Amino acid sequence: MELKRVVVTGLGALTPIGNTVEEYWNGLISGKSGAAPIKQFDASKFKTQFACEIKDFNVEDFIDRKEARKLDQFSQYAMVSSSEAMADSKLMESDPNKDRIGVIWGSGIGGLKSLQDEHENFLDGDGTPKFNPFFIPKMIVDIAAGHIAIKYGLRGPNFATVSACASSSNAIIDAYNLIRLGKADAIVSGGSEAAVTIMGVGGFNGLRALSMRNDSPETASRPFDKDRDGFVLGEGAGALILEEYEHAVARGAKIYAEVAGGGMSCDAHHITAPHPEGLGARNVMIEALKDAELTPEDVDYINVHGTSTPLGDISETKAIKDVFGENAYNLNISSTKSMTGHLLGAAGVIEAIACILSIKNDIVPPTINHFTDDPEFDSKLNFTFNKAQERKVNVALSNTFGFGGHNTSTIFKKLK
Structure with a gap:
C-alpha cells in the first residue's frame, strides 16, 4: 500500500x-x-x-x-x-x-x-x-x-x-x-x-x-x-x-517539517548501562535512515541522547562514527540536555522540537558547559560546543535511549 x-x-x-x-x-x-x-x-x-x-x-x-x-x-x-x-x-x-x-x-x-x-x-x-x-x-x-x-x-x-x-x-x-x-x-x-x-x-x-x-x-x-x-x-x-x-x-495549515522516518531497537545488554560498542544505537540509526529512505550523507544535524554520563556519551559517539563514516565529520552534533537537563520520558519530544526548529531556522543549538577535551572523543567531530552555529539544516535526527536498553531515532526533514 x-x-x-x-x-x-x-x-x-x-x-x-x-x-x-x-x-x-x-x-x-x-x-x-x-x-x-x-x-x-x-x-x-x-x-x-x-x-x-x-x-x-x-x-x-x-x-x-x-x-x-x-x-x-x-x-x-x-x-x-x-x-x-x-x-x-x-x-x-x-x-x-x-x-x-x-x-x-x-x-x-x-x-x-x-x-x-x-x-x-x-x-x-x-x-x-x-x-x-x-x-x-x-x-x-x-x-x-x-x-x-x-x-x-x-x-x-x-x-x-x-x-x-x-x-x-x-x-x-x-x-x-x-x-x-x-x-x-x-x-x-x-x-x-x-x-x-x-x-x-x-x-x-x-x-x-x-x-x-x-x-x-x-x-x-x-x-x-x-x-x-x-x-x-x-x-x-x-x-x-x-x-x-x-x-x-x-485546511491551509502551517507546516514546520515532515516526519521522514523512525527506528526502534534494543541493546539487550544491561538494565541501565548502554552497550559498550553502541550496538543498539548503531542499529536504531540505521533503521531510521532505512525507514526514511535517506543516506548518512543526507543528515545535517544529530541531536544526541548525550546525557553527560561517563559511559553513555562514549557509546553513542562510537555508534555515530560507525553509521555515518566520513560524513560524521560533516555533521553538527549537539546535546541540548546540557541546557534542559534530562526530562526522562519527555526528553525525546523536546529534543524533537529542537530538531524541528533547527530545520525551520537553520540554526543548530549548542552543547554548553564544555571545558576540558576528553581524549575518548574524536576531536574532529563537531559537537557544537558552547555556541549555536548557523548552517543549512535539511535533515535532523534525534536519538533517545532508555533504561532497559530501549533505543529510538526519529528523523525530520524540510518539506519539499
Missing part, C-alpha cells in the same frame, strides 16, 4: 529553560542553563541538591484550581504543552472529524509525586487506609492521554508509551506510523515528566546516575566533557501535532 506523508503542524513546550516554544528556543540558541538548587523540597541531605526545574509556573494560570487538584504534575504539564500545540496548529478551528484524531502520550514514570504523597499521608496517619479517590487516576501513566482527549473530544487512537527515557520518542513514532497507514488524520503526540521529587532524586542518587556538582549546578550537565559525572534531572513536557500531509494542506 502507498504510505501517507506525515507533517508537523503544531508545537508546544514547557521546559526548564522556557515555558513556551518561543522561550524554549530562545533559551536553546542562547545557551541557557536550566539547572539550579531544588526548590520543590528540602534537598539539603541529598547527594544531589539541584535539578532543572520549571520556573515561574502557576498551574492555575492554565487549569481551574479544582480540576488541577485532580491531576498529578506530569498530567498538568501535559495539558499545558498540548494546549499550546493545539492552539499553534489551529486544528480544532477546521472542524475536523474527531473520530480520526488521536492522542499518543509518553511518560517514563507518570504520577510519582502522587504516589509519594499518598504513601506519606498513610504513614503519618493512624493506620486507617484513607486514600484520595483520585490517587490511582492521578498516578497511572496513560491518564495524560485520556485527559487531553477528553478536553478536545478526540475519539481516535489513544494510549500511552512507556520506554523510560525513550517514551515520548516512541509516542511520536507510533503516531507517525498510524497516520501514514491511514488509521488517523492527526495525532497529538509527546510526553511529560515530573520526577523532581524526593523519591525521584533519591532513586537516581541510589543508582549513582546524577551529577553531584552541587557547587556549580549550572555547569553540571556537560556532555562529552572529560569531567562529566552524571546527568541532571529535569522536568516538563512537549507536544507535537502530527498530521497527514493532504489533510494539513486542505
Whole structure:
C-alpha cells in the first residue's frame, strides 16, 4: 500500500529553560542553563541538591484550581504543552472529524509525586487506609492521554508509551506510523515528566546516575566533557501535532517539517548501562535512515541522547562514527540536555522540537558547559560546543535511549 506523508503542524513546550516554544528556543540558541538548587523540597541531605526545574509556573494560570487538584504534575504539564500545540496548529478551528484524531502520550514514570504523597499521608496517619479517590487516576501513566482527549473530544487512537527515557520518542513514532497507514488524520503526540521529587532524586542518587556538582549546578550537565559525572534531572513536557500531509494542506495549515522516518531497537545488554560498542544505537540509526529512505550523507544535524554520563556519551559517539563514516565529520552534533537537563520520558519530544526548529531556522543549538577535551572523543567531530552555529539544516535526527536498553531515532526533514 502507498504510505501517507506525515507533517508537523503544531508545537508546544514547557521546559526548564522556557515555558513556551518561543522561550524554549530562545533559551536553546542562547545557551541557557536550566539547572539550579531544588526548590520543590528540602534537598539539603541529598547527594544531589539541584535539578532543572520549571520556573515561574502557576498551574492555575492554565487549569481551574479544582480540576488541577485532580491531576498529578506530569498530567498538568501535559495539558499545558498540548494546549499550546493545539492552539499553534489551529486544528480544532477546521472542524475536523474527531473520530480520526488521536492522542499518543509518553511518560517514563507518570504520577510519582502522587504516589509519594499518598504513601506519606498513610504513614503519618493512624493506620486507617484513607486514600484520595483520585490517587490511582492521578498516578497511572496513560491518564495524560485520556485527559487531553477528553478536553478536545478526540475519539481516535489513544494510549500511552512507556520506554523510560525513550517514551515520548516512541509516542511520536507510533503516531507517525498510524497516520501514514491511514488509521488517523492527526495525532497529538509527546510526553511529560515530573520526577523532581524526593523519591525521584533519591532513586537516581541510589543508582549513582546524577551529577553531584552541587557547587556549580549550572555547569553540571556537560556532555562529552572529560569531567562529566552524571546527568541532571529535569522536568516538563512537549507536544507535537502530527498530521497527514493532504489533510494539513486542505485546511491551509502551517507546516514546520515532515516526519521522514523512525527506528526502534534494543541493546539487550544491561538494565541501565548502554552497550559498550553502541550496538543498539548503531542499529536504531540505521533503521531510521532505512525507514526514511535517506543516506548518512543526507543528515545535517544529530541531536544526541548525550546525557553527560561517563559511559553513555562514549557509546553513542562510537555508534555515530560507525553509521555515518566520513560524513560524521560533516555533521553538527549537539546535546541540548546540557541546557534542559534530562526530562526522562519527555526528553525525546523536546529534543524533537529542537530538531524541528533547527530545520525551520537553520540554526543548530549548542552543547554548553564544555571545558576540558576528553581524549575518548574524536576531536574532529563537531559537537557544537558552547555556541549555536548557523548552517543549512535539511535533515535532523534525534536519538533517545532508555533504561532497559530501549533505543529510538526519529528523523525530520524540510518539506519539499
